[in-house]
Every structure is written in structure tokens, then in C-alpha cells.
Amino acid sequence: MGKIYQNPNQLMLQDVLEYYQIDKLDWLSYQITKGNILTLHHIIKQADGGPLTIDNSAPLTKKSHRALHICESKDNVLYSEINKFFLRVIAYRLALADLEAKMELNDEFRRESKEYKLALTKTLYK
Numbered sequence: 247m248g249k250i251y252q253n254p255n256q257l258m259l260q261d262v263l264e265y266y267q268i269d270k271l272d273w274l275s276y277q278i279t280k281g282n283i284l285t286l287h288h289i290i291k292q293a294d295g296g297p298l299t300i301d302n303s304a305p306l307t308k309k310s311h312r313a314l315h316i317c318e319s320k321d322n323v324l325y326s327e328i329n330k331f332f333l334r335v336i337a338y339r340l341a342l343a344d345l346e347a348k349m350e351l352n353d354e355f356r357r358e359s360k361e362y363k364l365a366l367t368k369t370l371y372k
């Protein structure tokens with residue numbers, strides 16, 4: 247389940263940020279920049295009982311996070327597909343001993359992530 251945080255968003259984000267640098271890509275393949283900083287998306291919402299742990303969080307930049315929640319209202323099927331993708335990434339990470347090193351997506355997940363970014367972008371202009 248992972249560490250539970252007292253001041254969740256801020257502390258978790260600090261932990262996550264340790265593994266990411268400016269210019270890398272988030273889990274929806276948006277570039278992390280000083281103007282497009284990293285945030286945490288809670289896959290199962292707090293309101294629905296989702297825990298405030300890294301294992302329930304996807305690191306998304308401000309832009310992709312906003313796009314994802316616009317998608318939530320426009321195409322709920324795509325929204326839940328993307329969340330299932332995040333859960334698969336997390337399940338994969340949990341199966342590995344070296345969790346921290348695997349915040350970065352591997353090539354296969356990265357390909358999928360880029361497909362979701364494309365689908366997401368199309369949905370925004372619907």
C-alpha cells in the first residue's frame with residue numbers, strides 16, 4: 247500500500263520529484279518544465295475512499311492533469327481506460343524490488359502513454 251502521508255500532496259510530491267527532472271515526460275508523455283510542473287493525480291478519488299499514497303497516484307504535469315479531468319466530463323470511457331493504464335503501471339512497479347527506480351515509464355508503457363496522450367488531445371477538441 248505504501249507510505250501514508252500526513253500532509254499528503256506536498257510530501258508525496260516531494261518524494262516523487264526526487265525521481266523526476268525537468269525535461270522528462272510525465273505518465274501521459276507531457277514534458278515537465280518550469281512552467282508545467284508535476285502534480286499528483288489520485289486514481290481512486292479521495293471522495294471514493296482512495297488512499298493518499300504514491301500507489302494511488304499518477305505523476306502528471308499541470309497541463310496533462312487538467313486535460314485528463316476535462317476528458318473525464320467529455321469521454322468517461324477514455325478517462326477510466328487511462329486510469330486503468332496508470333494502475334497497470336503501478337502494479338508493474340509493485341512487482342519489482344526497486345520501486346523508486348521505476349517511476350519512469352519503460353519503453354512499452356511509454357508507447358501506450360503516447361497513444362493515450364493523442365486520444366486525450368483529440369477528446370479536448372470534440
Ligand SMILES: [Zn+2]
Nearest residue numbers: 286287288311
Ligand atoms: Zn486528478
